[in-house]
Amino acid sequence: MKISRYIFVGILLGVTLYKAEAVSWFRIYEMFHFQSFHMYGIIFTAIIAGIGIVQLIKRTHMKSTEGKEIVFHPKDHSVPRYLIGGFIFGLGWALAGVCPGPMFILLGSGYTVFVVFLASAMFGTFAYGLLRSKLPH
Amino acid sequence: MVPQFLIDIKDFISQPWPWWVAGLMIALVMFILLYFGKEFGISANLRIMCAADGAGEFSDFFKFDWQSQGWNLMVALGAMFGGYLASHYFLSPDGDIAHVSAATVASLQELGIQAELGKVPLVPDFYSWESLFTLRGLIIIVLGGFLVGFGARYAGGCTSGHAISGLSALQLPSLIAVIGFFLGGLFMTHLIFPILF
Numbered sequence: 278m279k280i281s282r283y284i285f286v287g288i289l290l291g292v293t294l295y296k297a298e299a300v301s302w303f304r305i306y307e308m309f310h311f312q313s314f315h316m317y318g319i320i321f322t323a324i325i326a327g328i329g330i331v332q333l334i335k336r337t338h339m340k341s342t343e344g345k346e347i348v349f350h351p352k353d354h355s356v357p358r359y360l361i362g363g364f365i366f367g368l369g370w371a372l373a374g375v376c377p378g379p380m381f382i383l384l385g386s387g388y389t390v391f392v393v394f395l396a397s398a399m400f401g402t403f404a405y406g407l408l409r410s411k412l413p414h
Numbered sequence: 415m416v417p418q419f420l421i422d423i424k425d426f427i428s429q430p431w432p433w434w435v436a437g438l439m440i441a442l443v444m445f446i447l448l449y450f451g452k453e454f455g456i457s458a459n460l461r462i463m464c465a466a467d468g469a470g471e472f473s474d475f476f477k478f479d480w481q482s483q484g485w486n487l488m489v490a491l492g493a494m495f496g497g498y499l500a501s502h503y504f505l506s507p508d509g510d511i512a513h514v515s516a517a518t519v520a521s522l523q524e525l526g527i528q529a530e531l532g533k534v535p536l537v538p539d540f541y542s543w544e545s546l547f548t549l550r551g552l553i554i555i556v557l558g559g560f561l562v563g564f565g566a567r568y569a570g571g572c573t574s575g576h577a578i579s580g581l582s583a584l585q586l587p588s589l590i591a592v593i594g595f596f597l598g599g600l601f602m603t604h605l606i607f608p609i610l611f
Contacts, residue, residue, distance in 0.1 A: 280484060280485055280488050281488070282450070283450075283485045283486075283488035283489050283492060284488050284489075284491055284492035284495065285492060286443055286446050286447060286450075286489055286492060287488065287489040287490060287491060287492015287493040287494075287495065287496060288492045288493070288495050288496040288499065289439065289442070289443055289446075289492075289496065290439075290440070290443045290489070290492070290493050290496060291492060291493035291494065291495060291496015291497045291498075291499070291500065292427075292496040292497075292499055292500045292504065293431065293435075293436050293439040293440060293443070293496075294436070294440075294493075294496075295496065295497050295500035295501060296427070296430065296431040296436070296500055296504065297430075297431040297432075297433065297435070297436030298430065298512050298513065298536060299436065300497070300536065300537075301512040301514075301536045301537065302537065302538045302541075303512040303514050303518065303522070303529075303534050303535075303536075303538065304512055304514065305599075306514075306518065306522070306603065307514045307515060307518040308599075309596075309599045309600055309602075309603035309604070310517070310518060310521055310603065312514075312515050312517040312518045312521065313514065313515045313517075313518065314433070315433050316433075317433075318432075318433030318434060318437065319433045319436045319437045319440070320437070320577060320578075321437065322433060322434045322436070322437020322438060322440075322441070323436075323437040323438075323440040323441045323444075323578050323582075324577070324578065324581045324582055325437075326437060326438055326441035326442075327441045327444055327578060327579070327581070327582025327583075328581075328582050328584065330441060330444065330445045330448070330582065331582050331583050331584075334448060339449075341448070341449055341450060341451035342449060342450050342451065343450075343451040345451060347448050347449070347451065349583045350453075351585065352570065352580065352585050352587040352588065353587065354586070354587060355587065356590055358568065358569065358570065359569050359570070359576075359587050359588075359590035359591040359594055360590055360591075360593070360594045360597075361568065361569075361594065362565050362566075362567075362568030362569030362570065362591065362594065363565065363569040363576070363590065363591040363592065363593065363594020363595045363597070363598065364565070364594045364595075364597050364598040364601075365561055365564055365565030365568060365569075365598060366561065366562060366564075366565025366566050366568070366569050366572060366591075366594070366595055366598060367565070367594060367595040367596060367597060367598020367599040367600075367601070367602070368561050368565070368598040368599070368601065368602045368606075369557075369558050369559070369560070369561025369562035369563075369564075369565055369598075370562060370573070370595060370598070370599055371598065371599035371600075371601075371602035371603045372553070372554055372557065372558040372561065372602050372606070373554055373555070373558025373559065373561075373562060374538070375558075375562070376456075376457075376562065376566075376572050376573040376574075377456040377457040377459065377460065377562065377566060377572050377573075377574070378456045378493060378572075378573065378574055380559075380562070381456070381459075381490045381491075381493040381494050381497070382493050382494065382496060382497035382500075383497060383537060383541070384494055384497070385493065385494025385495060385496065385497035385498045386497035386498055386500065386501035386502075387498070387501060387502075388537055388541050389543070390541055390542055390543050390545075390546065390555065391541070393546060393555055393556065393559070394555050394556075394558065394559040395559065396559070397555065397556045397557075397558070397559025397560045397563065398460055398559040398560065398562050398563030398566075399460050399463055399464055399467075399563060400559075400560060400563065401460075401559065401560040401561065401562065401563025401564035401565075401566075401567075402457075402460040402461055402464050402563040402564065402566070402567045403464050403469055403472075403473075403476075403563075404560070404563075404564055405475075405563070405564045405567040405568050406461075406464065406469060406472070406473035406475035406476055406567070407472060407473050409473070409475055412568065
């Protein structure tokens with residue numbers, strides 16, 4: 278099954294975002310007020326390191342553990358979908374101070390009320406599934 | 415007796431992590447998942463969970479082979495364990511604190527939120543079961559969750575899928591999505607918060 282290794286990846290992510298305070302509503306508030314470099318530092322460091330990683334994978338034609346060359350699927354080109362969807366996500370991110378990763382992390386750290394948040398987020402995704410054909414993409 | 419070096423390691427991990435350590439770790443998580451032949455994207459779990467709950471009966475959007483995505487649910491489960499470990503075993507010496515700037519504390523006070531420099535909690539007090547029975551708590555938890563779940567799928571990804579994975583692969587759509595994230599976040603923080611708080 279080789280599935281338990283993903284739990285360890287998740288633990289690494291969870292400890293990182295908790296210890297760097299990226300799960301904090303106050304840190305997100307601070308970010309949208311441009312009052313600290315902290316969150317921008319996290320995101321920019323991850324992207325710069327990430328760009329290096331992606332380039333390395335592409336240039337060395339690196340293979341995954343499944344023996345296939347690692348490929349990157351280009352996302353469909355469009356504007357409304359990303360801009361409107363992103364805007365709605367941004368409203369929720371700032372309001373709740375959590376994105377989907379921290380939602381799971383804070384639930385695990387003992388804030389059980391995030392069960393309600395998770396159910397609401399699932400309902401939001403479900404509502405999108407129902408309305409998808411009527412929304413501009 | 416626990417060997418001293420293990421206590422030293424625990425103390426080392428327990429310090430608040432600087433931004434560059436966190437950034438490198440997030441990139442490492444992305445690399446490990448790519449190396450396993452997967453893609454880093456946490457919000458996809460919401461779609462997987464809807465599909466697993468039978469949402470395929472209502473929309474074709476949820477008719478896909480969700481069983482093959484079980485690895486992503488394991489990442490989410492691991493993130494929960496990670497949150498538990500960090501909050502129970504690797505808490506900073508000064509406790510569960512968000513070390514926000516003095517400017518942030520001042521603007522929180524302006525908004526009417528009680529805050530003291532060096533004592534701002536990691537998680538605000540409106541994340542409690544009691545606050546579900548207040549209008550503000552209900553809006554933050556229920557509407558906030560809905561907007562995150564709806565927007566992430568509409569945009570085709572969240573912070574991990576677009577801001578980290580997408581921008582690392584120099585994807586233009588992800589840049590548009592991240593601009594959307596920030597426009598939405600700025601709108602909420604600067605125009606709605608003064609009404610809400």
